[in-house]
Amino acid sequence: MSYCEVTMVSVTSYKYPTETENDNSHFQSQTQSQGQGLSQSLRDSIEGNIEAFDAMEQSGLLDNCRTLSKNATFREVFRSLLLYILDSLHIYRHDISGKLVSYFHVTPESANANYKTWIATTGMDSYIKIEQTGSDKFKVTDVYRELKGNSLKKQSRDRDFSGRNVKEFIGLLSEHDVLEKYQLSKVTVAANALKLEVVNNNSENKRSFGVTDAERQLKKALNEQTQLTPDKLIPDDCSYKSDIKKLDVLEGEFSSLLADAARHVGEGSSIISCCGVKINSTIHEFLRNKTMALSGHGGVRKYKAFEKLFSEIVFTPDECNIVRNSLQKDGVENKIRENIISCLSSISGIGNLYYACSQAFPVALDRGDINVIQANDSVSAGLDDNPGFCALLGKTNLLVADFSQHTFTQTHYIVKAEINEAGNDFNIANFIYRTYGEDYIHNDSVDDSLNERSAEDYRFLDDSLLPENDFRNRRRNFSGNIAIATYK
Numbered sequence: 430m431s432y433c434e435v436t437m438v439s440v441t442s443y444k445y446p447t448e449t450e451n452d453n454s455h456f457q458s459q460t461q462s463q464g465q466g467l468s469q470s471l472r473d474s475i476e477g478n479i480e481a482f483d484a485m486e487q488s489g490l491l492d493n494c495r496t497l498s499k500n501a502t503f504r505e506v507f508r509s510l511l512l513y514i515l516d517s518l519h520i521y522r523h524d525i526s527g528k529l530v531s532y533f534h535v536t537p538e539s540a541n542a543n544y545k546t547w548i549a550t551t552g553m554d555s556y557i558k559i560e561q562t563g564s565d566k567f568k569v570t571d572v573y574r575e576l577k578g579n580s581l582k583k584q585s586r587d588r589d590f591s592g593r594n595v596k597e598f599i600g601l602l603s604e605h606d607v608l609e610k611y612q613l614s615k616v617t618v619a620a621n622a623l624k625l626e627v628v629n630n631n632s633e634n635k636r637s638f639g640v641t642d643a644e645r646q647l648k649k650a651l652n653e654q655t656q657l658t659p660d661k662l663i664p665d666d667c668s669y670k671s672d673i674k675k676l677d678v679l680e681g682e683f684s685s686l687l688a689d690a691a692r693h694v695g696e697g698s699s700i701i702s703c704c705g706v707k708i709n710s711t712i713h714e715f716l717r718n719k720t721m722a723l724s725g726h727g728g729v730r731k732y733k734a735f736e737k738l739f740s741e742i743v744f745t746p747d748e749c750n751i752v753r754n755s756l757q758k759d760g761v762e763n764k765i766r767e768n769i770i771s772c773l774s775s776i777s778g779i780g781n782l783y784y785a786c787s788q789a790f791p792v793a794l795d796r797g798d799i800n801v802i803q804a805n806d807s808v809s810a811g812l813d814d815n816p817g818f819c820a821l822l823g824k825t826n827l828l829v830a831d832f833s834q835h836t837f838t839q840t841h842y843i844v845k846a847e848i849n850e851a852g853n854d855f856n857i858a859n860f861i862y863r864t865y866g867e868d869y870i871h872n873d874s875v876d877d878s879l880n881e882r883s884a885e886d887y888r889f890l891d892d893s894l895l896p897e898n899d900f901r902n903r904r905r906n907f908s909g910n911i912a913i914a915t916y917k
Contacts, residue, residue, distance in 0.1 A: 504555045504573060511529055512588070515569070532551075534549070534621045535609075537622060540606070546560050553854060554632040558570045569587060572585045573585075583632045615653065621916070626643040626820070631814075636816045648698075651859070664914050667912040672910060673863075675906070675907070676793050676794065676864065676907040677793070678907055681730055682789045683784075685788060686735060687726055687729065689788050690782060694713070695720065700829045700830070701785075701828075701830045706765060709756070711752055719742040720783075744773040768833065776903070782832045785830035790862060821844060823844075827842040828841050836865070839862070840863050845860050846858060860911065864908070867905065868905045869903075
C-alpha cells in the first residue's frame with residue numbers, strides 16, 4: 430500500500446506547554462480574563478491554520494494516507510493535531526476531529542467498563558493511549574521509542590485533560606465504538622488488537638512466545654468468517670491479487686507431505702471438505718487414524734512412493750458403509766454421498782487430501798511473485814529493530830482444503846504485515862494463497878504390465894487394478910495465485 434507524502438506547513442502557531450513526563454493542562458482553571466485572551470488567540474490561530482488543516486486532509490493524513498513534513502514523523506504530527514484540538518476551547522472541526530477518532534480503538538478489556546481506554550497506533554513502535562478518568566476527564570499518553578546511545582529505548586509522556594472539549598471528544602470516541610461494533614468485521618477488530626500487541630512489543634524490544642490471546646482471537650475470527658461465507662474465501666476488496674498461473678513444484682519439495690496432512694487433519698483446527706461438504710466427525714475420525722498411520726514414513730520423496738502409501742489407507746467397503754450411513758443422517762443428498770464415497774475409496778481421492786494439506790504451495794507461490802517477496806523481505810529485515818514482527822511471520826495461519834476424486838483446492842491464510850513505502854508504519858495483512866490441483870495419468874512408467882489387461886478382466890475384482898488407480902502413473906498439475914487482504 431502506498432502513502433502520500435507532502436511538505437506541510439507548521440501544524441499550528443499555538444505554543445504548547447513544555448513537555449514533561451507529567452504535563453497537566455487544565456484550561457478550565459484559568460482566569461476569565463486569561464480565558465478571553467486565550468479565546469481570541471485561539472480564534473486567530475484557528476483562522477490562520479485552516480489552510481494547514483485542509484492541506485493535511487487533502488494530503489491524506491485523515492484518509493488512510495500518511496502526511497509527513499520534512500522534520501516530523503506521522504506520530505509527531507498526529508500528536509500535535511490531537512493535542513491542539515484538546516487544548517482548544519471548542520472542537521471546531523468535527524470533520525477533522527472525527528477522522529482522528531477513527532484511528533482509536535477501544536481496548537477489549539475496557540469495552541464494557543464505565544471508564545474506557547482507547548489506543549491509536551502511530552507507527553512501528555508508537556501509540557497514543559487515552560485513559561478515561563471521569564465523564565469529562567482523561568489522560569493522554571504518548572508511547573514511542575527514542576535512540577539513546579546505541580539502542581532504542583521506550584519513552585512515554587502523558588498529559589491530563591478535562592472540561593467541555595474533553596467530554597465532547599469522549600462522545601466522539603463512544604460514537605465511533607458503536608460504529609466499529611456494528612460495521613467492522615470481527616476479523617478487523619481482532620487484527621487491530623494484534624497490531625497493537627505487535628507495536629507494544631516493538632516498543633519494549635521483546636518477542637512474543639507461544640500463541641498469544643491476540644493471535645488466537647484473530648485465527649478464531651478468520652475461522653468463523655470462512656465458515657459463514659465459504660464462497661468468499663478471497664474478499665472482493667483485497668489490496669493485491671495476482672493472476673492464476675501454473676506452479677512448478679519439484680518432487681523433493683513435498684518431503685513433509687505426510688506430516689502436513691497428519692497435522693492438519695489431526696489437530697482439527699483446519700477446515701477440510703470433501704466434494705464441497707465439510708467432513709463430519711465420522712470421516713474426520715477415520716482420516717485422523719489413517720493419516721497418523723502414515724506419518725511415520727519419513728524420507729519419502731517420489732510421487733509413486735506416495736501413491737503406494739495412499740493405496741494402503743483407502744476406505745474399505747465396510748468403512749464406506751459407515752460413512753454412507755453417517756452422511757445420510759446428516760441429510761447429504763444421494764449423488765453427493767456417492768461422490769464422497771468414490772473419493773474416499775480411491776487412491777487419487779486420498780492423494781488429493783494429502784496435497785490439499787501441503788505446505789509446499791505457499792512457498793512455491795511466494796518465490797514466483799516479486800511483490801510478495803519484497804513484502805516478506807521488508808518484514809524480515811526489520812525484525813532486529815522490531816522484534817514484535819516475529820508474530821507476523823506465519824505464526825497465525827488457517828488452512829481451508831477441499832478435495833475430490835480428481836481435484837483439490839487449498840486456501841491458506843497466513844497473517845503477515847504490509848509495511849508502507851516509508852518503512853515507518855504497517856498494517857496487519859492476510860496473505861491468501863490459493864492453489865488448484867488436478868490429477869492425470871502419466872503414460873511414461875517403466876512397467877505398464879497392469880495396463881495390458883482390459884477392464885473386463887478385473888471388473889469384479891479390486892478397483893485398484895484399474896489403470897486410473899495404478900499409482901505408478903499418476904501425476905498432478907498445480908496452479909495458483911496470491912491475494913492480500915489488509916485490515917485497518
